[in-house]
Amino acid sequence: MEFKVLIIDFGSQYTQLIARRVRELNIYCEIFSFNNLPKNILEYSAVILSGSPFSVHSKNAPKIDITKIKGKVPILGICYGAQFLADYYGGQVGKSSTREYGRAKLNIHDTKNLLYGFKNNTQVWMSHADTINKLPSNSEKLASTEDVKNAAFKFKSEHTFAIQFHPEVYHTTYGIKLLENFLVKISKIRQTWTPDSFVKMTVQKIKDKIKKDKVILGLSGGVDSSVAAILIKNAIGDNLICIFVNNGLLRKGEFESVLNQYENMGLNIIGVDRSKQFLDNLKGVTDPEEKRKVIGNTFIDVFDEEAKKIKNAKWLAQGTIYPDVIESKSIKGPSATIKSHHNVGGLPDFMKLKIIEPLRMLFKDEVRRVGKTLKIDDSVLGRHPFPGPGLGIRILGDITSEKVSLLQEVDSIFINSLKEEGLYNSIWQAGAILLPVQSVGVMGDERTYERCIVLRAVSSTDGMTADWINLPYEFLQKVSNKIINNVVGVNRVVYDISSKPPSTIEWE
Ligand code: XMP
Secondary structure (H helix, E strand, O other): OOOOEEEEEOOOOOHHHHHHHHHHOOOOEEEEEOOOOOOOHHHOOEEEEOOOOOOOOOOOOOOOOHHHOEOOEOEEEEOHHHHHHHHHOOOEEEEEEEEEEEEEEEEEOOOOOOOOOOOOOEEEEEEEEEEEEEOOOOEEEEEEOOOOOOOEEEEOOOOEEEEOOOOOOOOOOOHHHHHHHHHHHHOOOOOOOOHHHHHHHHHHHHHHHHOOOEEEEEEOOOHHHHHHHHHHHHHHHHHEEEEEEEOOOOOOOHHHHHHHHHHHOOOOEEEEEOHHHHHHHHOOOOOHHHHHHHHHHHHHHHHHHHHHOOOOEEEEEOOOOHHHHOEOOOOOOOEOOOOOOOOOOOOOHHHHOEEEOOOOOOOHHHHHHHHHHOOOOHHHHOOOOOOOOHHHHOEOOOOOHHHHHHHHHHHHHHHHHHHHOOOHHHOOEEEEEEEEEEEEEEEOOEEEEEEEEEEEEEEOOOOOOEEEOOOOHHHHHHHHHHHHHHOOOEEEEEEOOOOEOOOOOOOO
16 A cells, blocks of 8 residues: 555544545545554554543553654644643643533634644634643644634644644534645645555455465345455456355345346355245244344354355455444443454354455445445445344244245335335335234224334434434325235334434344
């Protein structure tokens, strides 16, 4: 990689957002926790120090040996990062008279460097309890606000900068400009990070790493595993062997259609239908977490069995993406958690394979952009997220094949209607849930006592929070009629109007 930026995470809720903004500038960056820094730190073109929930004076305050990099690589300290620099080099950091959250107007003292092109009184976003009362020696002030004396400063004769406000949030009017000034003007980084360059670089890397080995990949039909598959295929061709398991809990017709679609994409794919095995194992299981365990363990058994049939496979590919890899939202401090496989009875054979995760540095929308570069069909890239345990966690209570078929029919009517009405693409995720209750109805002259279906459609950016979608009444009316008229056994349809939190997207 020609240019890369290191973001040192001190545990701020905004760390991932900093990375997003840097990537938006077409500059590649990586986040590392302060307690797990890369060895080749001087190979980075610039370093950004994140904020933190800690005060520099707390006993457990995150600290690093900044002397190794200061003056050698351009540094930008943000919020706690700024306070850390001030404190380390002899400045004075203390409690603000009031905790400062929200908008402030920046009074600019120096428009040459970091704040090049800024207009006086521009809006910035503050979020801090401590403040820098005295600047460290050998530094100069760049900006202040009404409440914050030292809102931005720099160390003399070197590219080390510090700002109290957050350039990564949209409320900071010139936030992106500030990052661009730091990375492009000051650190001289070229903006060459694009999906196209990522594809070229990754394909080459995979070729070099895998050589003539065989790689196995479990496809789910989702965006991440599909993009990972095509990337790897572009590097090693048919030495990538994909396995797609039908757990009997997929959407209506999806096993066949997805398999077909993958074959058309030229993937070397094995489709395994184990619906019966999954449903047998799930018999009588009603607890949501227990269902997940049964489905997860059955998947491991099936995948292990299939993987063993592929001779000489040395690698297991996964569609892991960045939010799965790093979790920096913890209030206790940063933590880089790698997704682990929970399996109790010893490692299955396929887990002894070496792991390759070509998307582990990408955010979801970047995965989609890479997918577009790889010319993957929009119908794959635009697919709503679908949980691994599938309809299993949308059938409340015990699961039977009759209930699966019924829910598949309802779900298919709902999803197809969303597509027909042009609503599908503006929704993050939608689906139907089968309740374990029956209610009274009347059809013709008959009294009925049948099932109740819930429709759910939400907006979200990452699934962590979500809001229900205000679907048009006419649409809900049409879809409800269609479901009740076409799916025998359903006499009531309701729409879920709960947000997450306090609800969740899935009902189980
Ligand atoms: P919740 O229900 O927690 O869901 O709001 C957030 C997102 O995660 C998906 N989800 C799962 N995905 N295995 C998965 O692979 C699971 O057990 C699981 N549970 C929830 C859910 O569909 C939503 O996108």
